[in-house]
Amino acid sequence: MADAVKLTDAYAPKSPEATRELYERWAESYDTDFVEAHNYEYHHGVASAFLAAGGSTDLVLDVGCGTGLVGVALRSRGVREVHGFDISPAMLAKAAEKTLDEGEPVYGELAEVDLTLSPTQRDRYPGIVSAGTFTHGHLGPDSLDNVLAMAASGGLLAIGVNSQLFNDEGGFGQWLSDAAQAGRITDGRVETVRVYADGLGATQDNDVGAANASGTVMLFRKA
Numbered sequence: 001m002a003d004a005v006k007l008t009d010a011y012a013p014k015s016p017e018a019t020r021e022l023y024e025r026w027a028e029s030y031d032t033d034f035v036e037a038h039n040y041e042y043h044h045g046v047a048s049a050f051l052a053a054g055g056s057t058d059l060v061l062d063v064g065c066g067t068g069l070v071g072v073a074l075r076s077r078g079v080r081e082v083h084g085f086d087i088s089p090a091m092l093a094k095a096a097e098k099t100l101d102e103g104e105p106v107y108g109e110l111a112e113v114d115l116t117l118s119p120t121q122r123d124r125y126p127g128i129v130s131a132g133t134f135t136h137g138h139l140g141p142d143s144l145d146n147v148l149a150m151a152a153s154g155g156l157l158a159i160g161v162n163s164q165l166f167n168d169e170g171g172f173g174q175w176l177s178d179a180a181q182a183g184r185i186t187d188g189r190v191e192t193v194r195v196y197a198d199g200l201g202a203t204q205d206n207d208v209g210a211a212n213a214s215g216t217v218m219l220f221r222k223a
């Protein structure tokens with residue numbers, strides 16, 4: 001078996017290339033060794049927050065879609081079409097395998113996209129959701145500009161950010177107030193959701209779990 005990937009590894013990458021390499025290794029075991037083993041449920045919390053806030057049920061982009069958990073959560077709550085972007089081809093391949101009960105693929109489109117770069121697809125999506133991608137060692141608030149550019153005017157975004165990062169040094173709250181002040185977004189607010197069903201986080205095998213047991217969901221509309 002390949003070396004197990006732990007949360008400490010997941011929080012370590014320092015560049016998009018290092019992130020891609022990590023997830024190329026992790027893709028095969030992510031749904032079992034991480035999601036199932038730790039009762040990970042962040043995707044449900046973010047999907048529910050998005051829809052409760054009036055998010056689109058027509059077309060939603062899942063940024064940092066990974067193996068497709070957010071897509072499944074959205075489709076099972078009635079969203080008709082979900083697209084997914086991710087930097088890791090191996091994670092995208094896992095997302096492509098996800099199907100609804102009747103065999104229809106969960107994702108209508110999947111594409112390899114580095115969210116640290118200015119996007120080619122702009123002003124397209126009436127809804128954008130993300131879970132687990134704005135966290136330690138992954139994406140910072142600068143990438144929110146790229147994600148916002150992909151949204152259609154008036155579209156709702158629900159972006160899950162690691163709460164420790166949001167509260168301590170991440171700069172995400174500052175991004176939210178700056179963007180509102182500049183008139184680029186409206187209706188900005190945050191909610192907290194559970195990342196693990198037991199509320200404790202990935203435990204025993206590392207010491208970062210409990211401190212990262214909640215996610216802050218940034219909710220806002222593109223002006």
Ligand SMILES: C[S@@+](CC[C@H](N)C(=O)[O-])C[C@H]1O[C@@H](n2cnc3c(N)ncnc32)[C@H](O)[C@@H]1O
Pocket residue numbers: 016019020023042043063064065066067068069070085086087088091113114115116130131132133138139
């Ligand atoms: C912890 S996983 C979360 C995956 C999925 N959203 C979930 O809920 O399970 C983080 C994902 O973000 C992706 N990612 C990290 N940096 C990225 C970047 N610069 N551009 C696009 N995707 C990125 C990784 O490849 C990985 O699939």
